[in-house]
Amino acid sequence: MPKDAFALTGMSWRHRFSFQRSLAELLGKRWMEAMVPCLLLVSVLTYFGVTADGFLTLDNASTLSQNFAELGLVALGMTIVLIGGGIDLSVGAVFGVVNGFALIAFRLLDWPVPLVVAAAIALGALLGSVNGVLIAYAKTRPFITTLVTLLAYRTVAEYIDTMYSPRMATTTRIDPIWDMLGAGRLAGLTTQFVLLVVVALVVHVLLSRSRWGWRITAIGSSRTSARRAGMNLPAITFSTYAVAGALAGAAGLLTASRLEQSSASTGLGMEFAVLTAVVIGGVSLAGGRGTAMRALIGALTVAAISQGLTLQAQPRPLYSAVLAVILLVFAAADLKWGKNRGKAIQKIYMAPGRFRLRASPDIYQQGGVWELNDRLTGAQAIGLGELDGPEDVVLDERGRLYCGDRRGWLWRFDGPDSPAELVARVGGHPLGLVIDKDGNIAMCVAGMGLYGITPEGQVTPLATDVKRTWYRINDDSAIRLADDLDVAADGKIYFSDASTRFDGDEYFLDLIESRPNGRLLRYDPDTGQTTVVLRNYAFPNGICVSHDGASVLINSSNLYRIDRFHLAGPKAGQLEPFAENLPGIPDNINRASDGGYWVAFAGMRTPVWDLAISMPKFRRRMVKELPFDEWLVPNLNTSCVIKITEAGQVVESLWDGQQKDHAVITSMREHDGYLYLGGLTNDRLGRIALPQHEIPARAGSERVVSAP
Known part of the structure; x- marks a missing residue:
């Protein structure tokens, strides 16, 4: 069970959760797009359940499921066309034509039912293909084209009604398969509803799991990007209209088998009802967005409105008026939401917290431990002109230097005067580095996770995700901002994930928000498992296993403090302060050869920012x-390194008074009497010689002994 570090922030329990942040995270979820249609559906069902006699009966549910199935099939076809950037106004007329044709083939021509089914669907696909040819290959406008074919197909439906309805009215035929289509049941459900479910699942899989569906989206x-990607736009566009016609034909067939009659008005106005249904379901009229399941939610809503008004004996024009109002409202909302959704989320996504900070120590006091000096000025430059933002540096047992840079590359230097050697192209933004128990480089990569690199340059992902927290709205399984790391005596790697809400290039947003969004993770190389050790920690940055291996030191860049998490001993599992109220922003922390620790300050606290931290509304x-x-942001351009004892006492500070070569120092590493410097925005590594009195005889590569 991970330990909760929220109490370190000093915020009360009611600040643990933020309605604003939760709302932003909810609005960012794709499934939230179905919430409004679902609420409308529930409202419609509730209203008619209360006001319409018989609405909640089994007989009405059976009738509603049949109407819903027929409308839903047409809605699925319209969804496919709309996602592909088109529109089909002829679906109602195709529905009417196929309805009449199916009855002619069954009653007058005595075709076998399987042949009638196949011919009806084929006819629908043929009528849809006419639209596809004109739009995809003749380059006509979808709206005008399908409006013309609507009129043409409606004329055909009227011709069928005039020429064949009288003969069909005097002809009867009984067939069990036909009756099964129109009035049968499967597992207690109407045949039409079962067929709709099957077709909906197929369409859902095609749209979300197939290349055809991805290309339509x-x-x-x-269209420009799709064309440049080499997609066959005419063929794919043609296929959407053919499928839409086939589904409209299938719906017309089901209606023919259910009602056993046809007229010139069959399917009249259906295109209007179908458009309303898919728009309610969140299918964008602008194309590129929509799902089969949400389209069915809209179809069920429209079918319920129709059925409810019928039971209330309301005039049919009222149904059209209701659909018109709903279509207008949802179409306007779709356009507005599509344009402004991102802006709305962006404005409320950041929910600043309020940290309680003590007054910063006075670093300008003469003669104190914080007195400014030039000990870092003139540091020997390593890799000047070859590196771009080496955030951390590490040395192996042979004294070779390794560092990453923000191009995603890992570099090696055989010595301080040697040229740079490119070891590997990792990607992302390499941050913390350490040599693991096998002599390989373990690297924190912002935006990617924890990676391992052999000296030969072979890259292996070690940890890219963890088990998701079940109660979080946002998926926190991805390791978004792996920052720094260290290896314990047992080979396990402890590393920080500075933020579960912001990526590596957005780290300053987490600093501004000032909420405990980070966590401490542990990777076990023996099992390959990664677990959360601490959660709700305020921007955990530097990580360092103590000299005795019994605890881990964690730098909090947001709280200006260092904490100790015990791994072994009587305090195992406990978190306690190590150094509090620091005057700077602690970044990386590493062991010193004299039993203390080196800490890099990426920047210094300022009275203005300390005041801003206490003002979340500001x-x-x-x-x-x-x-x-x-924007007002924390100071991140002051170079400073401090040494702190095992007891948490700051004993000295090292400054670059000129701030010319090392404007930002984010890490340091002691090795054989020298201190090596890294900086997130620097163009070099630095090296300074340490005074002899600071280098014990045992100095060399830092090691961790086993915990007691």
Whole structure:
């Protein structure tokens, strides 16, 4: 069970949760798009259940399921066309034509039912293909084209009604398969509903799991990008209209078998009802967005409205008026939401917290441990002109230096005066480095997780995700901002995931939000498992296993403190302060050869930022109303390294008074009498010689002894 570090923030329990942040995370979920249609459906069912006599009966449920199935099949076809960036206004007319044709083939021509079924679906596909040819290959406009074919197909439906309805009215035929289609049941459910479920599952799989579906979505999202990607736009567009016609034909067939009659008005206005259904279900009229399941939610809503108004004996024009209002509202909402959803989420996604900080120590006091000096000024440059942002540096037993840079590369230097050697291209943004028990390099990569690299350059992902927290709205299984790490005596790797809400290039947003979004993770190389050790920690940055191996030291960049988490002994599992109220932003921490620890300050605290941290409303308004380059942010351009004892006492500080070569120092590593410096925005590594009195005789590569 991970330990909760929320109490370190000093915030009360009611600040643990934020309605604003929860709302932003909910709005960012794809399934939230189905919430409004679901609420509308529940409201419609509740309203008619209360006001319409017989609405909640089994007989009505059976009738509703049949109407829903027929409308749903057409809605699925319309969904496919809309996702592909088109529109089909002829589906109602295709429905009517196939309905009449099926009755002619069954009653007058005495075709076998399987042949009638196949011919009806084929006819629907043929009528849809006419639209597809004109739109995909003749390059006509979908709206105008399908409006014309609607009129043409409606004329055919009227011709069928005029020429064949009188003969069909005097002809009867009984067939068990036909009756099964129209009035049968499977497992207690109407045949039409079962068929709809099967077709819906197939369409869902095709749209979400097949190349055909992915290409339809790509074309609807951006035809230009899809064309440049080499997709066959005419063929894919043609197929959407053919499938839509086939589904409309299947719906017309089911209606023919159920009602056993046809007229010129069959399917009249269906295109309007279907459009309303898919728009209610969140299918975008602009293309590129929609799902089969949400389209069915809209179809069920429209079918329920129709059935409810019928039971209330309301005039048919009222049904059209209701659909018109719903279509208008949801179409406008779809356009508005599509344009402004991202902006709305962005404005409320950051929910600043309020940390309680003590006054910062005075670093300008003369003669104190914080007195400014130039001990880092003039540090020997390593890799000048070859590196770009080496955040951390580590040395192996042979004294070779390794560092990453923000291009995603891992570099090696055989010595401080040697040229750089490219070891591996990892990707992401390499941050913390350590040599593991096997002599390989373990690396924290922002945006990717924990990776292992052999000296020969073979890259292996070690930990990219953990078990998701069940009660979190956002999926926190991905390791988004792996920052720093260290290896314990048993070979397990402890590393920080600084934020579960922001990626590596957005780390400053987490600093501004100032909430405990981070966690401490542990990777076990023997099992390959990664577990959460601490959660709700405020921007855990540097990680260092203590000299005796019995605890892990954790730097909190947001709280300006270092904490100790006990791994062994009587305090195992406990978290306690190690060094509090530091005047700077602690970044990496590493062991010193004299039994103490080196800590890098990426920046220094300022009175203005300390005040801003206590004013969440100010920071929220700043993010909303000011452009990015005018935000107030923590100071991140002051170079400083401090040494701290095992008891947590700061004993010295090292500064670069000129701030020319090492404007930002994010890490340091002691090795054989030298201190090596890394910086997130620097173009080099640095090296300074340590005074002899600071280097015990045992100095060399830092090691951890086994915990007692």
